[in-house]
Amino acid sequence: MHELLELLESDPSLTVEQMATMLDKPKAEIAAELKRLESEKIIVKFQTVVDWEKVGIDRVSAIIEVKITPQREVGFDAIAERIYRFPEVRNLYLMSGAFDLMVMVEGKNLKEVSRFVSTKLSTIDGVLSTTTHFMLKMYKEAGVILDDKEEDHRLAVSP
Amino acid sequence: MSWAERISPQVQTLPPSGIRRFFDIVAEMKGVVSLGVGEPDFVTPWHIRESCVYGLQRGYTAYTSNFGLLELRQEITNLFTHKFGVSYDPRREALITVGVSEALDLAMRAILSPGDEVLIPIPSYVSYTACVSLAGGIPVTVPTLMENEFRVTVSQLEALVTPRTKALLIGYPNNPTGAIMPREELEAIAAFAEKHDLIVISDEIYGDLTYSGTHTCFSSLPGMRERTILLNGFSKAYAMTGWRIGYALSNPDFIAAMNKIHQYTMLCAPVTGQIAAIEALINGQHSMEKMVREYNGRRRLMVEGFRKIGLNCFEPKGAFYIFPSIKETGMTSLAFAEELLKQEKVAIVPGDAFGESGEGFVRCSYASSTANLTEALTRIGRFIQQFR
Numbered sequence: 001m002h003e004l005l006e007l008l009e010s011d012p013s014l015t016v017e018q019m020a021t022m023l024d025k026p027k028a029e030i031a032a033e034l035k036r037l038e039s040e041k042i043i044v045k046f047q048t049v050v051d052w053e054k055v056g057i058d059r060v061s062a063i064i065e066v067k068i069t070p071q072r073e074v075g076f077d078a079i080a081e082r083i084y085r086f087p088e089v090r091n092l093y094l095m096s097g098a099f100d101l102m103v104m105v106e107g108k109n110l111k112e113v114s115r116f117v118s119t120k121l122s123t124i125d126g127v128l129s130t131t132t133h134f135m136l137k138m139y140k141e142a143g144v145i146l147d148d149k150e151e152d153h154r155l156a157v158s159p
Numbered sequence: 160m161s162w163a164e165r166i167s168p169q170v171q172t173l174p175p176s177g178i179r180r181f182f183d184i185v186a187e188m189k190g191v192v193s194l195g196v197g198e199p200d201f202v203t204p205w206h207i208r209e210s211c212v213y214g215l216q217r218g219y220t221a222y223t224s225n226f227g228l229l230e231l232r233q234e235i236t237n238l239f240t241h242k243f244g245v246s247y248d249p250r251r252e253a254l255i256t257v258g259v260s261e262a263l264d265l266a267m268r269a270i271l272s273p274g275d276e277v278l279i280p281i282p283s284y285v286s287y288t289a290c291v292s293l294a295g296g297i298p299v300t301v302p303t304l305m306e307n308e309f310r311v312t313v314s315q316l317e318a319l320v321t322p323r324t325k326a327l328l329i330g331y332p333n334n335p336t337g338a339i340m341p342r343e344e345l346e347a348i349a350a351f352a353e354k355h356d357l358i359v360i361s362d363e364i365y366g367d368l369t370y371s372g373t374h375t376c377f378s379s380l381p382g383m384r385e386r387t388i389l390l391n392g393f394s395k396a397y398a399m400t401g402w403r404i405g406y407a408l409s410n411p412d413f414i415a416a417m418n419k420i421h422q423y424t425m426l427c428a429p430v431t432g433q434i435a436a437i438e439a440l441i442n443g444q445h446s447m448e449k450m451v452r453e454y455n456g457r458r459r460l461m462v463e464g465f466r467k468i469g470l471n472c473f474e475p476k477g478a479f480y481i482f483p484s485i486k487e488t489g490m491t492s493l494a495f496a497e498e499l500l501k502q503e504k505v506a507i508v509p510g511d512a513f514g515e516s517g518e519g520f521v522r523c524s525y526a527s528s529t530a531n532l533t534e535a536l537t538r539i540g541r542f543i544q545q546f547r
Binding site for chain 1: 176178181182185186191193195196197198200202284285286334449452453455456459460463506508512529533
C-alpha cells in the first residue's frame with residue numbers, strides 16, 4: 001500500500017494498468033486497493049497545483065494568526081470548524097506557541113481578504129485576536145516548486 | 160608525416176567508443192525520446208548538493224590527501240563492514256578516485272605487464288576492454304548468453320584461461336544487460352579465481368540498484384578480500400555522475416600501487432565531490448532507496464512493454480537498462496538503432512557498442528520518466544510492425 005501511495009503522490013496520472021505493472025500486482029487488486037484508499041479517505045483528494053499568476057489571474061493570500069478561547073468539551077475544534085467551513089479558507093492548522101490557529105485565506109484582492117477577516121473571522125465568538133500577514137510571493141506549494149529552473153542537462157546518449 | 164601518424168599506434172588502433180559515434184547522430188535531431196542515457200534522470204538530492212555549497216563557503220577548495228578525505232574513506236569502510244561484513248582499513252586499503260573510470264584505469268595499470276591477459280565477460284561497459292588495452296594488457300572477452308541470463312559461467316572462463324591470464328574483470332549488476340550474479344554463482348567464480356590465482360576486479364557501481372534479492376559484494380566472499388580490487392562510486396545510486404567520485408578497496412599493496420599512479424596523474428579527486436559524497440553516505444540512504452523503488456517500477460513497465468511488443472527480452476534484475484533482442488528484424492543493431500531514430504525519433508544504443516556479442520541486441524535505459532518510457536514503447540511497437 002505504501003508503494004502505491006508513493007507512486008500516486010509523485011504521478012497521479014498513472015493508469016491502474018501501469019501501476020499494476022510497476023508494483024507487480026494484479027490489476028484487480030490495485031483497483032480494489034484504490035477504491036478502499038479513497039473510501040477510507042486515506043487518499044483524500046486528487047488535486048491540481050496551479051500557478052494562477054501565470055494565467056494572469058490575480059489572487060491575494062494571507063496567513064492569519066488567531067488567538068481563541070478553547071471551549072469546554074470541544075476544545076479548539078468547534079471554533080476551528082466554524083472557520084474552516086468558509087471557502088475562503090485554504091488551510092487551517094492548530095499551532096503550539098504564541099497563537100492558536102493559523103488560517104490561510106485566499107481572495108481576489110486585498111479588500112476581499114480584509115473584509116473576510118474583519119467581518120467573518122474576528123467576529124466569531126471565542127476569537128480573541130487576529131494578526132494578518134499578506135503573502136508577497138509563492139515559491140513552493142504542496143511540495144512543488146512553482147518556477148523550477150532545474151533542467152535535464154544530460155547528454156542524449158552516454159555509456 | 161601527418162599529425163595523425165604521430166599518434167601512438169596503441170591509441171591509433173584503439174576503436175572509438177560505439178556510443179560516441181551514435182551520440183553524434185542523435186545530437187543533430189530534435190524531438191527525440193532518448194532511452195540512450197547511461198545515467199540517472201534524477202538530479203542529485205538537494206541535501207547532498209547543499210552540503211557541497213556549505214563546504215565551499217567554509218573554504219574547502221584545496222587539495223585533499225592523495226587517498227581522499229579520511230572522513231569519506233571511513234564512511235565507506237564503515238558501510239562495507241555493516242552492509243557486507245567485509246572490513247577494510249580506511250588508511251591503507253581505500254582510495255578515492257575520479258569516478259570508477261579512473262579507479263578501473265589505475266587498477267589495470269597497477270597490475271598488468273605487457274601481454275598479460277584479462278578475462279572480461281561481455282556485453283559489458285565500454286571502458287573495460289579499452290582500459291586493459293591501454294595498460295598494455297590483452298582483453299580476452301567471454302561472451303555471455305541471453306539464454307543464461309547474461310551470467311558468466313566457470314566453464315566459459317575455463318575455456319579461455321591461459322597461463323598468461325592475470326585477472327578477471329566483472330561488472331554486475333551489468334551495464335548493458337541488467338544481469339546480476341547470484342551468490343552461489345559468484346562463489347563458483349571465486350573458486351575459479353583461486354584455482355588459477357587470478358586477481359579479480361569487481362565493478363559494483365550498480366550494486367545498490369538490485370531488484371531481485373540482495374547484491375553480493377565479491378570481496379565479501381570467503382578468501383576473496385585479498386585478491387579483489389573492489390570498485391564502486393556514487394554516480395548511479397546517488398545520482399551523482401557529474402561529480403566524478405568513485406573509490407577502490409583492496410589489499411594495502413594494490414591500493415599503494417594504484418595510489419602511486421593516482422598521485423602523479425590525478426593528485427586527488429575533487430574536494431567538492433568528496434564533501435558531497437560524505438553527505439550522501441551519512442544522510443542519503445532514504446533518497447537513494449526512493450530512487451531505487453522508482454527504477455524498479457519503471458523496470459517492470461519496460462519488461463511488460465517489450466513483452467507486449469513481442470520483442471524477445473531477458474528480464475533485467477539490476478542497473479537501469481533493458482537489453483531486448485532485435486534479431487527477428489534481420490537488421491544489425493546499428494542499422495536498427497539508426498532506423499528507429501530516423502523513423503520514430505527514439506534513441507537507443509546498439510548492443511555491439513558493448514562488445515561483439517551484443518550484436519543483435521539494443522540497450523534501452525529506463526532512467527527516464529514514465530511518460531517518456533510509455534511514449535518510447537509506443538513508438539518502438541509501431542516501428543517493429545513493419546518487420547512482421
